[in-house]
Amino acid sequence: xxxxxxxxxxxxxxxxxxxxxxxxxxxxxxxxxxxxxxxxxxxxxxxxxxxxxxxxxxxxxxxxxxxxxxxxxxxxxxxxxxxxxxxxxxxxxxxxxxxxxxxxxxxxxxxxxxxxxxxxxxxxxxxxxxxxxxxxxxxxxxxxxxxxxxxxxxxxxxxxxxxxxxxxxxxxxxxxxxxxxxxxxxxxxxxxxxxxxxxxxxxxxxxxxxxxxxxxxxxxxxxxxxxxxxxxxxxxxxxxxxxxxxxxxxxxxxxxxxxxxxxxxxxxxxxxxxxxxxxxxxxxxxxxxxxxxxxxxxxxxxxxxxxxxxxxxxxxxxxxxxxxxxxxxxxxxxxxxxxxxxxxxxxxxxxxxx
Numbered sequence: 001x002x003x004x005x006x007x008x009x010x011x012x013x014x015x016x017x018x019x020x021x022x023x024x025x026x027x028x029x030x031x032x033x034x035x036x037x038x039x040x041x042x043x044x045x046x047x048x049x050x051x052x053x054x055x056x057x058x059x060x061x062x063x064x065x066x067x068x069x070x071x072x073x074x075x076x077x078x079x080x081x082x083x084x085x086x087x088x089x090x091x092x093x094x095x096x097x098x099x100x101x102x103x104x105x106x107x108x109x110x111x112x113x114x115x116x117x118x119x120x121x122x123x124x125x126x127x128x129x130x131x132x133x134x135x136x137x138x139x140x141x142x143x144x145x146x147x148x149x150x151x152x153x154x155x156x157x158x159x160x161x162x163x164x165x166x167x168x169x170x171x172x173x174x175x176x177x178x179x180x181x182x183x184x185x186x187x188x189x190x191x192x193x194x195x196x197x198x199x200x201x202x203x204x205x206x207x208x209x210x211x212x213x214x215x216x217x218x219x220x221x222x223x224x225x226x227x228x229x230x231x232x233x234x235x236x237x238x239x240x241x242x243x244x245x246x247x248x249x250x251x252x253x254x255x256x257x258x259x260x261x262x263x264x265x266x267x268x269x270x271x272x273x274x275x276x277x278x279x280x281x282x283x284x285x286x287x288x289x290x291x292x293x294x295x296x297x298x299x300x301x302x303x304x305x306x307x308x309x310x311x312x313x314x315x316x317x318x319x320x321x322x323x324x325x326x327x328x329x330x331x332x333x334x335x336x337x338x339x340x341x342x343x344x345x346x347x348x349x350x351x352x353x354x
Contacts, residue, residue: 004290005336009185009329010138010166010269011294015225016187016330022228023189026221033218034209047220050227054194057230058173058181063197065210066223070165071095073180073195074132076213077161080204081178083130084158087122089114089144090312093163096132097308106133108312112142112260119152129158135174136166139309139325140260141269143167146174159202165193167266169234177202183222187330188229192222240328241267243337247326250341254348259310259323271310273323274344276351282324282344289343291336294325 006014015023026046031039033047055064067073070093078086078099086103088096091112097103104122107115114133123129131153136143146162153160162176169186173179177198184190197203200211208215244267248258251272259271274282279295286293295307310320326340 004292005339006292007326007328007332007336007340008292008294009332010325010327012184012190013187013329014331015184015189016229016232018232019183019188019225019229023221023225026224030221033220043220047218047223050220050223053227054230057227058168058196060173060179060196063200063211065195065197065213066218067180067193067195067214068191069184069193070163070180070182072214073178073193074161074163075099076195077178077180077203078130078132080206081130081159081161082202082204084127085129086132087119087126087129087158088132089134091137091139091142091309092132092134093138093165094308096163100132103132106131108309110314111263112137112140112309112313113263114144114149116145116148116152119149123152123156123158126156126158129153129156130161131158132161132163134163134166135171136164136266136269137309138166138269139307140263140271140313141166141265141267141327142260143171143264143266146176150175166269169230170237170266170268183226183229186229186234187232188226189222192219192226194226234330236330236332237267240332243328243332243334244268244270246334247337247341250337251344254341254345255352256344256348260313267328269325269327271323271325272344273319274347274351275319275322276354277347278321279324280321282322282347285347286324286340286343289339291340291343293340294327295323 031043033044086100088103090105091108107118159177161178165182165185168181179196182193205212257273306317306320
């Protein structure tokens with residue numbers, strides 16, 4: 001499938017060669033890192049070295065717990081943080097909303113940004129709340145004002161959980177009490193991630209591995225791949241910034257709509273609406289043309305449900321069903337954007353001719 005164009009990096013991005021090499025080396029030297037024998041000690045040393053390297057790459061000096069990915073990290077904190085009421089943004093990842101379905105939801109504005117006034121209302125009177133807000137929305141690319149959120153949460157005596165799955169290795173980590181990261185969003189393997197904890201005493205431990213925060217044998221080959229990926233050169237992000245701006249301009253010129261176009265957005269994710277053409281039809285046509293995009297979150301796009309993110313932004317259901325997501329990665333180039341626009345124009349012309 002080397003002739004296809006992959007523009008769904010927000011879902012998962014290809015494993016970088018250096019990460020694949022590190023995984024292979026980890027498989028060749030396999031032993032249980034909890035074993036006391038020489039083989040186990042050697043693997044433990046390699047794992048702890050990788051932990052230190054990942055922490056250094058993220059500029060994080062506090063606790064770093066390996067998880068199976070961002071979803072597990074989010075669930076660990078939402079269920080076991082030593083805090084009171086759970087407060088989450090209305091545009092959070094489905095993993096958050098599933099875990100705490102009864103949590104107070106912070107409203108989003110029409111441009112996809114967080115309604116900080118509603119956050120103030122939610123925090124008023126809440127005793128040591130736990131607040132969960134994404135660093136970057138996985139469907140629209142909107143960057144949330146985490147410093148302002150953190151200031152409010154601190155003033156309320158609460159704790160802040162930030163999902164950085166889409167922003168780690170692209171943007172600096174924000175100040176927060178808990179941060180989740182997923183390796184497969186930045187060129188590492190799927191099945192491994194990290195939970196960063198500012199104060200270990202703020203999270204209930206239940207025994208087992210990783211300082212008692214999760215059970216199970218550590219997947220050292222994946223951890224080594226994670227470390228290699230996060231240390232890779234991510235300078236391609238600046239190329240993505242230029243390509244996204246170019247695509248935005250072309251979409252608007254063709255009669256499309258850039259979702260949250262006026263909000264601060266990460267360069268790697270964009271959502272576009274083609275009025276009158278369902279996202280399913282757009283995706284099918286693009287897929288037949290050899291171009292992979294998505295509609296909404298990869299965790300829910302196969303369910304045919306309307307995006308809760310777009311609905312929270314005030315879009316009508318029929319409008320939300322006309323939105324696709326395009327996301328860039330290390331290998332995205334200008335010809336990929338040009339190919340996408342050729343097919344998009346065909347779709348727009350057919351709609352006008354109908």
